[in-house]
């Protein structure tokens with residue numbers, strides 16, 4: 001094994017993060033796919049430039065989802081088992097918008113996350129933290145007429161990963177979103193305000209524009225918090241581009 | 253214009269969040285005209301990628317873009333045009349669907365739109381699957397027309413004899429020799445680095 005394959009120190013990775021942050025950020029705020037501090041990009045980021053082409057009529061439309069696809073209980077991740085999961089119960093809500101600020105209506109929002117201990121219900125997760133028999137960590141919802149979604153869940157824990165020595169992910173919830181065009185497809189992660197791990201994390205820092213980073217962080221919102229029950233966070237999501245709204249579907 | 257929400261990787265642990273039962277069965281087994289599409293996702297070293305997620309979105313044989321819910325809980329009759337499949341330990345995926353047709357007035361040849369997600373991809377990739385039998389339409393397709401023969405071949409499904417109907421292979425090479433053509437579909441069309 002060559003030296004370059006040995007796990008780097010946090011100090012070395014932090015230096016790479018600082019170097020990448022010094023370059024001008026992409027205007028769209030997305031990360032570059034080839035981002036050295038996140039080691040898994042090395043063999044998975046394309047080396048050739050993307051081929052610019054106009055979207056096809058197929059790509060200008062998007063799949064639609066409706067009541068047949070998502071049961072209301074899927075939005076409450078604390079009620080998928082007989083008992084209550086351990087951890088800090090939270091409400092996460094917000095709106096899905098297009099670039100012009102129009103709501104993305106009746107569209108699918110999917111989430112997945114670690115449990116309160118920072119452990120995923122996944123065979124590949126080797127973190128020696130307990131699984132919670134009352135928490136799976138996957139949820140779905142449809143946005144309403146105003147593009148709003150709302151999940152009830154528990155706050156996920158931070159967890160270690162093997163990108164480098166002593167690498168820890170800040171607490172996050174993975175989000176998957178559809179717009180009204182396939183070109184608007186987005187998978188991203190929502191973070192919690194004030195996390196001490198932000199500066200150290202290659203995935204969060206792959207978004208090198210500080211303002212764009214802030215758009216990944218939910219706001220604590222006391223108006224969303226419910227007395228004697230759960231803390232509230234608000235997080236709005238803006239999808240790429242501007243596209244015509246296709247017809248709504250009955251039952252959506 | 254609002255500032256958009258940046259992309260982040262799907263990570264390695266999406267298995268209980270995104271894939272769903274029957275995600276690759278856009279039509280049931282035995283459906284007249286059904287085709288199978290399968291292939292392997294490989295990284296820059298040629299190694300199979302066991303933690304990729306592919307989505308396919310397409311018109312039906314009538315050339316219409318489906319506007320029909322029910323992809324997550326298929327009723328066995330309605331064609332939703334949407335598939336989502338994770339790769340297995342060998343990096344393989346498989347779906348069963350109908351042939352796409354070009355919508356009337358489309359400049360594009362019949363194709364499946366594809367998104368590729370994986371650990372190590374900070375932003376998903378778009379690509380397309382085209383079919384070799386549409387010789388004329390492929391020749392006129394605005395994307396295929398701008399590619400040389402070698403790159404164009406990365407977007408072409410290869411007939412390989414299906415089990416219960418016509419079968420095609422479509423491999424995805426994320427990086428390196430034979431790298432799949434990935435697309436910038438941004439409205440502005442301004443080239444951006446990968």
Ligand SMILES: [Fe+3]
Nearest residue numbers: 172174263265
């Ligand atoms: Fe995660």
